[in-house]
Amino acid sequence: MKVLYLVADGMGDWPLEELGGRTPLEAAETPHMDALARTGIVGRCKTIPDGMAPGSDVANMALLGFDPARHHTGRGPIEAAAQGLKLDADDLVWRLNLVTVSQLDKDGFMRDYSSGHITTEQSRPLIERLQRKIGNDVYEFVPGIQYRHLLIQKGGALTDDAAMVINPPHDITDKTIKMDLRAYSRNPELWDVIFHAHDLLAEDNPTKANSIWPWGQGRPLMLPDFAETFKLNGAVISAVDLIKGLGFASGMKVIDVEGATGLLETNYDGKVRAALEYLKTGDFAFVHLEGPDECGHGGEIENKTEAIRRFDARVVGPLREALRGEDVTWVICCDHYTPIVERTHTVDPVPFVVNAPGVQPSGLEFFNEKTADSTGIVVKHGHELLGFALKQAGILS
Structure with missing residues (x-):
């Protein structure tokens, strides 16, 4: 039996007046997810362990079956794994955003966590320039994708910096950066490095990136082998390094899709083709779409609703059609909520559907947050959802 795990990042939301009291998931046309919900099991899953921040790093690690409370070291280390970086055990790996701030002082505000969704072609020369000008034996700038990069601090895991608390930039859009600057100042x-980078980015730079923002730091990541743990050969398909890093760290196949952007406009067809091609020989495909999350961070109601519609129409639908008549276990969910009114992640338990031959049908007409809550089915620990689904399918005893 094949297993398809489809994740629409940040899809969950709260009711909005602008949508007549509906969520974007309720407002979007989702006939394929609705059909799988009618003949599948629908419920809620708590993807964020108590006391942990509701990030995609924590939530997707849980969805892949690994307990974040045990294995998570930080967001930066996951993305370093995606790049196959050779790290020492005492390295501290920071996720590094190129951001737009109003001013880099105690009166400044975070204006854009993504520098206007800067492209990789625009951002890579900036990071490479920072490495030439500022990089040294302690700090190394490593280019990534779009606004997402890395800063390696040699020996940093042995310092107080490992416990430094910095807000993810997408959590403080249009909010003060005063407390974060105070935290940074504890390491002269x-x-x-941060202020020198700010000065350099002011020189001959046509983009909106005017500052760097190190956060999500931790020691190098170590995960159990996915195939040994679940007796499945698996692959991850995503535009973002975070998901790729989880795949690399757990020994899964990581499939790059040309034209996959992590935005509303992405290569949906390419992701579908990649999943189908892999499942000719593999057992498990984890297909991740970032679009709903990015629209949630932007406070874009219409675009988030459209991102969910496209997820259903251009990912779920074509996969259902291509695999019609075959024994398939479907798991569909989001990793966390990204409510429009908050413009950041929350810890709400996420709606999920598990559909496999022989499961007890829910009979629900629609798949959304409200119907998922109505069933009373709750998976209390996110890393148990995959096992729950495999047991329902008879793959695990």
């Missing part, structure tokens, strides 16, 4: 060397 890091402080100098």
